Amino acid sequence: MSEIGIEQEIEETVLLIEGNQVDDEDINAIARAAIEDAVDFIDNTISPTRAESADYYNGAPLGNEQEGRSTAQTMDVRDTVQAMLPSLMRVFCGSEHVVEYAPVNPEDLEAAKQATEYVNFILNNDQEEPLVSIMYQTFKDALVKGSGFLKFYWDDAEELKTYDLSGLDEQALAALTSDPEVQIIMLSTVSSTDRVNPETGEPEILHDVRVERRRSFGSVKVVAVPPEEVLVSRSARSLADADLVAHRRYATVSELVEMGYDFDDVLQHQTDDDDFSLNNEEARERLLSTQDNRDFNDDPSRRRVLYVEAFMRIDVDGDGIAELRKLCCLGDNYEIYRNEPADDIPFAHFCPDPEPHAFFGLSIADLTRDIQRIKSAVLRSSLDSLAMSTHPRVGIVEGQASLEDVMNVEAGGIIRMRQPGAVQPFTLPYVGQQAFPMMQYLDEMRENRTGISRAA
Secondary structure (H helix, E strand, O other): OOHHHHHHHHHHHHHHHHHHOOOHHHHHHHHHHHHHHHHHHHHHHHHHHHHHHHHHHHOOOOOOOOOOOOOOOOOHHHHHHHHHHHHHHHHHHOOOOOOOOOOOOHHHHHHHHHHHHHHHHHHHHOOOOOHHHHHHHHHHHHHHHOOEEEEEEEEEEEEEEEEEEEEEOHHHHHHHHHOOOEEEEEEEEEEEEEEEOOOOOOEEEEEEEEEEEEEEEEEEEEEEEOHHHEEEOOOOOOOOOOOEEEEEEEEEHHHHHHOOOOHHHHHOOEOOOOOOOOOOHHHHHHOOOOOOOOOOOOOHHHOEEEEEEEEEEEOOOOOOOOEEEEEEEEOOOOEEEEEEEOOOOOEEEEOOEOOOOOOOOEOHHHHHHHHHHHHHHHHHHHHHHHHHHHOOEEEEOOOOEOHHHHHOOOOOOOOOEOOOOOEEEEOOOOOHHHHHHHHHHHHHHHHHHHOOOOOO
């Protein structure tokens, strides 16, 4: 085919694609519906169970406590998770190389070695938190809630610093002015009494300046994402086949402006609510003690905006094939401000007990919650029996004994009676020892379910 024919075919293909392209309103409507469905699925189906697992891990009241009875409970979920974490951390963070590339062919030896050194340097040196902390958070989320998420991305960070410089001559001032990263925000000129221009013999002119240095640099970031911030379509079986995977969070106006969004556009979507828990039970419990309700309305840069970074498969060019797109949305109405192609979904999902053909599996808390509840009931009964045997109930003949004396539990206290036998203790034998074999049986059951034993 001639060059003219090739150009004509390309031109016809472009026109065909342009004629079938989906407009922005349709894309926004499709994305909004998908995000709202994923929000409903996570907040109303997945998160309540994960929040309950977190309650068991934290030892929250079980809800069946009775006044005057023991409220003690065991911590089987926490004990099992804490027993598993060191082994996991040792596997992933105990060696010199967290990641190691294996060469396929002999000529790949040097490239694999360089890739191994580079990736491990990035993981251990370029992260805001130590890698050990990042992996610990992810594994703990996975063990307690069934899902631990890592997010990896390229961060176009920008650093802004202010310096006050004094006593600069013309040459130094010219060097500052020529630096594209430096902006002079204050300049004052003074005549030096100590320095003289050798050519003119006059006092040298010096400058005092205040400068801002804005330096842009990029790096690979790996962060542990709270499970409730990750949205997944309800039909997904894995990250690879999910129609939608999104990261939602409340970001400050300052953060979004640093990411390149227009200040006025961001302010349009600020929230007036002080509760930034995403209307999610799991997030509310996690933020219960750390929620920042201080009023920052006087500083617009500190106001919060709901920010959703969605990775969605959608046909934008009308060719009938859904492409992976990165859609960045602001506000509760999920208005799209960026729509760009994406190579992959930058998340990794960890699950301790995956379910076949399902995205969400079981957690260690799911496997041990019932055991914690049963053991707590047995422990409470044993303690109640001990309390009844050491502090028995007392029966009195009404009107024949001082009720005030009877209710006084002071050791050696006197009880005034009008006749002998007016006060009778109801002594009950302690039967708590019979609960010990049951406690041991429940421990064995937990070991069989989780594989974590005392020997391990």
